[in-house]
Amino acid sequence: xxxxxxxxxxxxxxxxxxxxxxxxxxxxxxxxxxxxxxxxxxxxxxxxxxxxxxxxxxxxxxxxxxxxxxxxxxxxxxxxxxxxxxxxxxxxxxxxxxxxxxxxxxxxxxxxxxxxxxxxxxxxxxxxxxxxxxxxxxxxxxxxxxxxxxxxxxxxxxxxxxxxxxxxxxxxxxxxxxxxxxxxxxxxxxxxxxxxxxxxxxxxxxxxxxxxxxxxxxxxxxxxxxxxxxxxxxxxxxxxxxxxxxxxxxxxxxxxxxxxxxxxxxxxxxxxxxxxxxxxxxxxxxxxxxxxxxxxxxxxxxxxxxxxxxxxxxxxxxxxx
Numbered sequence: 097x098x099x100x101x102x103x104x105x106x107x108x109x110x111x112x113x114x115x116x117x118x119x120x121x122x123x124x125x126x127x128x129x130x131x132x133x134x135x136x137x138x139x140x141x142x143x144x145x146x147x148x149x150x151x152x153x154x155x156x157x158x159x160x161x162x163x164x165x166x167x168x169x170x171x172x173x174x175x176x177x178x179x180x181x182x183x184x185x186x187x188x189x190x191x192x193x194x195x196x197x198x199x200x201x202x203x204x205x206x207x208x209x210x211x212x213x214x215x216x217x218x219x220x221x222x223x224x225x226x227x228x229x230x231x232x233x234x235x236x237x238x239x240x241x242x243x244x245x246x247x248x249x250x251x252x253x254x255x256x257x258x259x260x261x262x263x264x265x266x267x268x269x270x271x272x273x274x275x276x277x278x279x280x281x282x283x284x285x286x287x288x289x290x291x292x293x294x295x296x297x298x299x300x301x302x303x304x305x306x307x308x309x310x311x312x313x314x315x316x317x318x319x320x321x322x323x324x325x326x327x328x329x330x331x332x333x334x335x336x337x338x339x340x341x342x343x344x345x346x347x348x349x350x351x352x353x354x355x356x357x358x359x360x361x362x363x364x365x366x367x368x369x370x371x372x373x374x375x376x377x378x379x380x381x382x383x384x385x386x387x388x389x390x391x392x393x394x395x396x397x398x399x400x401x402x403x404x405x406x407x408x409x410x411x412x413x414x415x416x417x
Contacts, residue, residue: 211251262294295335312374
């Protein structure tokens with residue numbers, strides 16, 4: 097039996113049209129990772145920057161096709177794995193990237209985006225963000241966006257999204273909905289984390305809760321394999337191993353992150369308190385996480401689901417050629 101892929105469903109290369117950091121993707125291959133989703137843009141930045149970043153990444157991946165492959169289908173992921181290449185997909189954080197135009201859903205999909213956030217911390221024309229107290233819920237335009245995403249085959253994600261809007265999405269979406277990188281609030285009381293009711297409802301859609309390896313969202317900032325495994329185990333105990341995945345949210349250019357925290361502090365002051373340590377789970381730690389889950393008593397099938405099999409299941413259900 098072929099093991100499920102090891103899949104990091106969200107990582108952050110520099111958000112500028114610059115390929116200098118892209119060779120560091122080799123760290124994933126060396127760490128035994130099969131698939132990684134790279135962010136193109138988030139709501140606070142001009143959506144057109146995401147197009148430029150996509151163009152840069154697509155060109156670099158094509159020029160290094162012996163080791164990396166941009167994959168838009170499950171078959172392409174399987175082919176990349178068989179040839180020893182790292183499979184790469186893209187994601188976008190927030191619907192500002194649609195510029196109010198429904199037809200841009202298909203454009204982003206054609207560029208390689210396989211999941212999109214509803215909102216990135218703050219409100220947009222689709223719905224509410226997680227750090228603002230007045231969550232307006234999913235807008236009529238947002239319901240149209242959900243239908244367009246279903247039509248093209250793009251996965252809907254509610255990380256960073258307000259709770260009322262998230263429940264509206266669960267109600268109106270006709271495909272599994274994911275929380276690509278969100279931790280349980282019961283373990284770490286942070287506005288970016290989600291309550292148990294959200295976890296339960298996400299699983300009820302057939303979706304996956306992606307535990308995130310960013311220290312701010314883990315108890316004590318513990319980004320060790322043991323710290324991440326404890327968060328995974330909490331969610332498994334609630335909803336089962338078929339509804340839990342993992343995303344590092346690893347930021348390759350920490351200097352850029354520092355700049356963003358200064359530039360956009362007014363948009364998410366509570367999300368990144370001044371002086372908080374920015375610890376992150378690194379690509380090299382994936383084998384440690386798998387081993388830690390084994391030490392907690394998880395069998396091979398459950399570990400395979402958590403480390404990537406569940407992301408693959410959702411892809412098979414939602415993606416289209």
